[in-house]
Amino acid sequence: MRRHASRSGIWATGLRRGASLLVVFVSLFPLAYAIATSFKQGSDLFGAQFWPSRAVTGNYVSLFRDQPFGTNLLNSTLVAGVVVALSLGLSLLSAWALGRVDFRGRQTLLLTILGVSMFPHVAVLSGLFELVSAFGLYDSLAAMMLSDLLFTLPFTVWVLTTFMRDLPKEIEEAALMDGAGIFTLIFRVFLPMLWPALVATGLLAFIGAWNEFLFALTFTLSSNERTVPVAIALISGASSYELPWGNIMAASVIVTLPLIALVLAFQRYIVSGLTAGAVKG
Amino acid sequence: MELRGLRSRQAWWLVLPTAAVLAAVAGWPLSRTIFFSLTDARLSSLATRQFVGLSNYLGDSGVLRDPEWWASVGNTLLFAGSSVLLETLLGLGIALLLNHPSRLRTALRAAVLVPWAIPTVVSAKMWTWMLHDQFGIINTALVASGLVSEPLAWTADPELSFVTIVLVDVWKTTPFMALLTLAALQMVPRDCYEAAEVDGVPPWRVFTHVTLPLILPALLVAMVFRGLDALRVFDVIYVMTSNSRATRSMSVYVREQLIDFQKIGHGSAAATLLFATIAVVTLAWLLATRSRMRETR
Numbered sequence: 001m002r003r004h005a006s007r008s009g010i011w012a013t014g015l016r017r018g019a020s021l022l023v024v025f026v027s028l029f030p031l032a033y034a035i036a037t038s039f040k041q042g043s044d045l046f047g048a049q050f051w052p053s054r055a056v057t058g059n060y061v062s063l064f065r066d067q068p069f070g071t072n073l074l075n076s077t078l079v080a081g082v083v084v085a086l087s088l089g090l091s092l093l094s095a096w097a098l099g100r101v102d103f104r105g106r107q108t109l110l111l112t113i114l115g116v117s118m119f120p121h122v123a124v125l126s127g128l129f130e131l132v133s134a135f136g137l138y139d140s141l142a143a144m145m146l147s148d149l150l151f152t153l154p155f156t157v158w159v160l161t162t163f164m165r166d167l168p169k170e171i172e173e174a175a176l177m178d179g180a181g182i183f184t185l186i187f188r189v190f191l192p193m194l195w196p197a198l199v200a201t202g203l204l205a206f207i208g209a210w211n212e213f214l215f216a217l218t219f220t221l222s223s224n225e226r227t228v229p230v231a232i233a234l235i236s237g238a239s240s241y242e243l244p245w246g247n248i249m250a251a252s253v254i255v256t257l258p259l260i261a262l263v264l265a266f267q268r269y270i271v272s273g274l275t276a277g278a279v280k281g
Numbered sequence: 282m283e284l285r286g287l288r289s290r291q292a293w294w295l296v297l298p299t300a301a302v303l304a305a306v307a308g309w310p311l312s313r314t315i316f317f318s319l320t321d322a323r324l325s326s327l328a329t330r331q332f333v334g335l336s337n338y339l340g341d342s343g344v345l346r347d348p349e350w351w352a353s354v355g356n357t358l359l360f361a362g363s364s365v366l367l368e369t370l371l372g373l374g375i376a377l378l379l380n381h382p383s384r385l386r387t388a389l390r391a392a393v394l395v396p397w398a399i400p401t402v403v404s405a406k407m408w409t410w411m412l413h414d415q416f417g418i419i420n421t422a423l424v425a426s427g428l429v430s431e432p433l434a435w436t437a438d439p440e441l442s443f444v445t446i447v448l449v450d451v452w453k454t455t456p457f458m459a460l461l462t463l464a465a466l467q468m469v470p471r472d473c474y475e476a477a478e479v480d481g482v483p484p485w486r487v488f489t490h491v492t493l494p495l496i497l498p499a500l501l502v503a504m505v506f507r508g509l510d511a512l513r514v515f516d517v518i519y520v521m522t523s524n525s526r527a528t529r530s531m532s533v534y535v536r537e538q539l540i541d542f543q544k545i546g547h548g549s550a551a552a553t554l555l556f557a558t559i560a561v562v563t564l565a566w567l568l569a570t571r572s573r574m575r576e577t578r
Contacts, residue, residue: 131310233402
């Protein structure tokens with residue numbers, strides 16, 4: 001009986017190990033292949049072998065020389081940075097109110113904000129297009145900074161509210177007793193306690209804005225105002241059979257590696273941010 | 282009493298900036314979209330438009346009479362249903378692997394985060410290249426192993442492209458489901474497993490009778506989130522197959538009408554219908570969870 005159990009235990013362990021290795025392989029292979037491709041040029045690109053026969057950096061060089069890819073990277077960083085700063089600033093204020101004050105209309109507001117995070121982005125596209133044009137923001141980074149708030153702000157408000165709600169009441173009472181104003185309370189007392197939540201939500205909002213495609217595609221025209229996803233999607237050759245795959249993969253690697261580094265470095269925060277966003281709600 | 286009033290007023294002031302921004306980027310544009318859907322506005326001349334009532338919806342060339350629209354509705358529903366189902370099952374499997382102590386666990390968790398961290402546009406491009414009909418490594422491998430006799434046109438063949446889109450989405454989004462499911466698994470009290478072990482309950486029954494019922498509420502929430510997200514799918518389809526009829530989603534249809542055909546009226550009508558679909562699903566879900574919360578209280 002016991003022997004039987006341990007034998008099936010070995011089977012189970014082997015099965016689990018095999019499945020784990022398969023998942024790791026499937027998860028990593030496309031990126032590995034993209035990296036390998038990004039160092040291939042000429043006929044090497046169309047050969048059957050995985051690794052380049054001669055690794056060249058030409059694809060990377062031409063991205064920055066023949067295209068405004070450096071500018072695109074800067075654009076993405078600026079847009080995502082501003083969007084995250086605005087979202088976190090605004091949501092710190094409202095998270096205190098929504099998480100800790102029992103005012104009338106609070107529940108309705110929270111549900112509305114959750115509802116906005118479900119908005120299909122194309123449903124606001126024509127209205128936003130009109131708004132962006134009216135303010136003269138068409139084909140500028142500001143257009144993306146404005147429209148990306150549509151999905152980052154509800155998310156940061158929602159997650160920070162759940163974290164703000166869990167902070168101890170005594171601290172707030174003590175601070176108010178000492179005559180602290182509301183801004184002192186939020187930014188001097190609560191902010192330092194919320195760092196993990198801020199890192200998690202800020203990072204997830206950054207990734208969301210960095211990856212945003214629809215607004216960036218629709219609200220920009222010139223290649224100098226494009227963010228990276230649009231630049232990559234629009235890299236084209238003379239025909240669909242002459243797409244410069246080496247360049248596309250080099251660009252893909254450049255935008256992906258920093259994200260992966262960030263995500264792996266802040267793994268724990270990210271998982272807590274994701275689950276706070278979905279499960280706690 | 283005085284103090285509570287002050288606190289409430291302060292709360293309103295602090296919520297105001299957020300509410301104003303959301304009104305500007307969500308409320309106002311949405312109301313404009315609904316308004317445009319009742320006009321014949323065109324992208325090049327937004328200001329000169331005429332009120333046309335419901336003809337963008339019901340007219341002879343209205344959205345509801347457009348077979349292309351209904352094809353995109355079908356595609357979207359099928360996409361949302363199949364991708365969420367696959368992601369949930371695979372996510373559950375990966376979560377179970379992650380929840381089991383082993384040396385591989387750390388590596389597995391890190392590896393699983395990689396597809397999730399890759400921008401959708403980039404993952405779409407990576408897969409397009411790997412699935413390239415002539416030079417793609419997947420076709421090369423399949424032909425070399427004798428599984429297929431000639432290379433498959435993964436993204437160009439209308440019968441295959443839909444499956445391709447679903448698989449690429451599953452690759453990218455399963456980690457999200459796995460992490461949420463793992464969080465739910467970790468909240469299952471250890472005693473439940475210990476009690477089952479003492480009673481000699483076989484693992485499969487432990488899973489179906491203990492684990493699954495306990496994580497089901499969290500799993501459903503994650504499925505609803507993913508489902509609502511899948512209903513508005515755009516990036517992966519636009520990049521991999523652009524406007525092909527076999528894969529066109531509701532969002533892709535809307536953007537094609539609005540921008541490529543410049544038909545703001547018609548496109549806004551379709552956008553309004555998509556919004557209504559998602560709103561109905563969201564409201565139904567909110568009502569369901571609220572009544573459930575009341576029951577448990």
